Amino acid sequence: MSSIIVDIKNLHREFKMGEETVKALNGVSFTISKGEFVTIMGSSGSGKTTLLNILGCLDKPDSGTYLLDGTDVNKLSKTQLAGYRNKKLGFVFQSYNLLARTSALENVELPLMYNKDFSAKERKEKALKALDAVSLSKRIHHLPNQLSGGQQQRVAIARALVNDPVMILADEATGNLDSRTSYEIMMLVQELNQVEGKTIVFVTHEPDIASFSKRTITLKDGKIIRDAVNTNAQSAKEVLASLPPIDEEITNTVT
């Protein structure tokens, strides 16, 4: 398997809004290699959501090629795409999207439920491992409404990890969190990237968050206007340490 995970060439995607045609993506090309941590930046309407949908195999481009882990995604049927998402990708959403009244463990097991290769026992083992990776081993039986926002997002990250995807796609994953919790999540993401070598694509509109990644692609009006490597990426751990310490009592009420 090649070390190039994403290979995009001359991607176009248009939407018809009544009479008008909106060119959401207008000739986008880039590659992402294994182990990269890329942020996609851009204001709203820049096409970053469309790009993410295509990267996540939820949408298909009108023209251009998209090779994910060496496979031309355009040629797959809807059902095959579902299977591909199941095996190759992990999603993290802004609003967590955990199943209500379902324990953390079962939420994490969910992707494996749609994969016939895993027995109930293997599912549980893998889910426990993923929850351990996001340091939530002690809360496996908690329901989403018994967890804080940061913890819910960790469960969502564990769910994205559980199927050993080639790439994790995060859509404004820190958008609903306060800055301290955001840094905690970024610390976890950096850890997954550096220690576990996971490929991560992180869509955000906050430059602050983008500064934690190794590379930033900036979109405007459906085109890439900047694709730069961050030579001095910040460490979320250090940023977190530099924040003034919080009262123990407050921490307790939050978690």
Place this chain on the structure above:
Amino acid sequence: MRIVNLLRLAFRAIKRNKMRAFLTMLGIIIGVAAVIAMVAIGQGSKQSIQSQLSGMGSNMLVIRPNSNIQGGARLDNTTVQTLTEPDVTALEKNAQYITAVSPQVSSRGQVINGPNNWTTNIQGVSPDFLKIRSWPLQDGENFTEQDIKTAAKVCLIGQTIITNLFPDGSDPLGKTIRFKNIPFKIIGILSKKGENTFGQDQDDVILAPVTTVQKRILATIYYQTIFASAIDEKSTDKAVDEITNILRASHKLPQGTDDDFTVRSQAELISTFTATSQILTILLAVIAGISLIVGGIGIMNIMYVSVTERTKEIGLRMSIGARGIDILMQFLVEAVLISVTGGLIGVAFGIAATKLVTMFLHWPTLITQSSVILSFMVCFITGVFFGYYPALKASRLDPIEALRYE
């Protein structure tokens, strides 16, 4: 997704909305309970009619004078007098498919025993009558051919007569009672036969030699009815044809004219009643079936609500790899689980309702295995049928839009 997981998922979804699921099930519960109870009542009355008819003597054939046109006026069959002694003689002599023949005439009047009196029916018959009706004597003896010849003043009495004329419980055998001032000696007591299908008390009867009733009471040479018994149930049709031929010859009816009599077999009666109660059962089942459809629409409605409510969940499931078929199955299994659970509860309620009907209204009921299995199957099909469309809608959602749905 495996079926076990689908079932667990559906079970959990129902558990989350217990009240809603129960109200949805209620339509199915009422529908199924109605099907079971109504079919049970229909089948029960059918069965009781059949057993009563065969109790009357299943090989019995009944010959009555037919309505006929005389001088342009169509006469009803009580006024028509066509059946006479030569008919009976001809039948006894020539018929191969019948084993016994008995004429019958009847008269209504008061019967007196000392201070007690009772208004009843006296029927003039031949000794074969008891065999034809499969009606054994409880006590005493049947009258004989000799009694017929001499128009003897002897009689057999039914249980109701005993209750009314011998209230002190004395043995009626050998006593003499008077019908229209003619004394009859009681030589036999008929066993209890109960009510017939029409609710008539069959035990409220006095049987006497046919000639006695004809000559001493009615002063007629005609018979009102002739009863016959076919050799077995299978040959009743042949016996009917045979009787028709013999009687036409006996009445010297030219070819091409109508019969002046009718021959009815029990098979005909049974099939008439069976057909009637069959129609009744079908009607009841249709009404109950309609309520099942209404229940099914309830399921469809609630599944639509459920799909809309969980649009975001569907979007998430799709994004992490659920195929259309997985989503379809998830909602279909949920719909079927609701309808089948409702069906099970409905079967229980239906059986309970049937038992209550038998207990308090004393209606005959019969719960057939097929009605239980059928309504259960219908439930399953209802679930699949009415759950399919909402599930299909769910499976065709666009994951991007579903994820963004608020």
